[in-house]
Amino acid sequence: MIPMPDLEIIASSLQDALTAAKAGADSLELCVALEQDGLTPPLETIKAIRDAVDLPLNVLLRPHARTFAYTEAEVETMWQQMEAFKAIGINTLVFAAESSKGILDIPLIKRFAQEIPLTLHRAIDQCHYPETALETLKGYLPRVLSSGTAKSAWEGRARLRAWQDTYGQDFRFAIASQVSVDNIAGLVKATGAPEYHVGSAARHEGKVDAAKVRALKAALEA
Numbered sequence: 001m002i003p004m005p006d007l008e009i010i011a012s013s014l015q016d017a018l019t020a021a022k023a024g025a026d027s028l029e030l031c032v033a034l035e036q037d038g039l040t041p042p043l044e045t046i047k048a049i050r051d052a053v054d055l056p057l058n059v060l061l062r063p064h065a066r067t068f069a070y071t072e073a074e075v076e077t078m079w080q081q082m083e084a085f086k087a088i089g090i091n092t093l094v095f096a097a098e099s100s101k102g103i104l105d106i107p108l109i110k111r112f113a114q115e116i117p118l119t120l121h122r123a124i125d126q127c128h129y130p131e132t133a134l135e136t137l138k139g140y141l142p143r144v145l146s147s148g149t150a151k152s153a154w155e156g157r158a159r160l161r162a163w164q165d166t167y168g169q170d171f172r173f174a175i176a177s178q179v180s181v182d183n184i185a186g187l188v189k190a191t192g193a194p195e196y197h198v199g200s201a202a203r204h205e206g207k208v209d210a211a212k213v214r215a216l217k218a219a220l221e222a
Contacts, residue, residue, distance in 0.1 A: 003194065004220075004221055005188055005193070005194055005195060005196055005220055005221075006026035006027060006194060006195045006196070007024070007025055007026050007027075007195075007196055007198065007213075007216055007217050007220050008025065008026065008027045008028065008029055008058070008174060008195060008196065008197045008198065009025040009027075009028055009029075009198055009199075009202050009208060009213060010028070010029045010030075010031060010034065010038070010197070010198070010199040010202070010208075011028045011029070011030055011049065011208060012030070012031060012032045012033075012034060012041065012045075013045065013207075014045065014048045014049055014052060015207065015208075016207060016208040017030075017049040017052065017053045017055075017208075018052060018053065019207070019208045019209070019210050019213070020202070020208050020213055021053045021054075021055050022210060023208075023210040023211075023213035023214045023217070024213060024214055024217040025055065025213055025217075026055070026056075026195075027055055027056040027057070027058060027091075027195075028049070028053065028055055028056070028057055028058065029058045029059075029060060029094060029197065030045070030046055030049060030057055030058065030059045030060065031059075031060035031062070031094075032045075033065070034199060034200070036065035037065060037122075038060050038062060039060065039062050039063065039064065039065065040059070040060055040061055040062055040063060040078075040081060041059065041060070043081075043084055043085075043088075046059055046085065046088065046090065047088055050088055050089065050090070056091040056092075057090050057091050058090075058091060058092045058093070058094050058119055058143075059085055059090050059092070059093055059094065060093075060094045060095075060121070061078055061081060061082060061085075061093045061094065061095040061112075062094075062095070062121065063077060063078060067098070068096055068097050068098040068105075068121075068123040068126075069097065069098050069099065069100055069105070070097055070108075075108065078095075078112075079112075082112065082115060082116060085116075086115070086116055090116075091117070092116065092117040092118060092119050092142075092143065093112065093116055093117075093118050093119070094118075094119040094121050094145060095109070095112055095118050095119070095120070095121055096109060096120050096121035096122070096123035096124060097109060097123070098123055098127055101128075102126075102127060102128045103127055103128045103129055103133070104123065104124065104127050104130075104133040106133065106136050106137065109137065109140070109141070110137075110140050113137075113140045113141045114140075117141065117142055117143075118140075118141040118142075118143070119141070119142075119143040119144065119145050119174070120137065120141055120143070120144045120145065120146075120171075121145055122145050122146060122147065122176060122177070124144065124146055124149070125146055125147050125148070125149045125150070125156075125177075126149070130149055131163075134163065134167050134170075134171070138167070138170045138171075139170070141171070142171065142172055143171060143172045143173075143174060143195075144163075144167075144171045144172070144173050144174070145174045145176050145197060146160065146163070146173065146174070146175070146176060147160075147175070147176055147177035147178075148160035148163065150177075151177070151178075152177050152178035153175045153176060153177045153178060153179050153183075153187055153191075154178065154183050154186070154187065156177075157187060157190040157191055158190075160173065160175060160190075160191040160193060161190060161191045161192060164191055164192045164193050165192070168192075168193075172194055172195060173191070173193040173194065173195065174193070174195040174196070174197045175187055175191055175193045175195065175196050175197060176197040178201075179196050179197060179198050179201060180198075180201040180216075181201060181212070181215045181216050181219050184196055184198075184216060184219045184220050185219050185220065185222050188220065196216075196220060198216055201216065202216060
């Protein structure tokens with residue numbers, strides 16, 4: 001029997017997390033500044049959600065939205081944040097980095113992955129040679145968040161299916177970007193992936209909406 005796919009909801013506050021959990025989310029990605037595609041949330045917000053919600057928490061580690069190439073000082077700051085997040089028992093970090101040449105910074109990703117389980121952030125969707133990156137990262141991290149290098153998951157569904165077929169034993173793929181109540185069932189059929197990651201489609205006026213989460217969950221399980 002094929003397991004039921006999971007629904008991950010982006011939460012940027014304690015109220016978001018409580019609403020998503022009560023409405024049936026299977027996991028949460030914690031981040032702020034959704035208008036910038038997400039940045040690292042404050043430690044106090046993470047602690048509050050950890051104490052209030054019994055769900056897997058995936059915390060975004062991204063200090064700015066300018067680029068995925070980081071200075072030594074930024075890497076050191078992120079390392080210190082990672083240590084603080086580990087100390088309070090988070091499930092995974094959501095992280096990626098690029099070199100100045102537009103390819104994933106595999107050594108830096110591996111360095112973090114040796115310390116804590118990583119979800120590879122959607123930087124893979126804009127880097128050069130994504131399949132080479134996946135091959136190189138096999139065995140180093142458990143989960144990949146992706147739209148299949150397309151603007152939306154629906155547009156990238158063929159590549160996502162190919163990745164699921166080729167790398168599904170190596171990574172847990174979380175399908176992301178413009179996943180909605182209207183296309184989530186079609187994405188399950190098209191990609192075969194085990195997890196679906198939703199941001200704006202679960203929100204009303206900037207906050208997670210329980211009715212929208214329940215509708216997404218129902219469509220996912222249909």
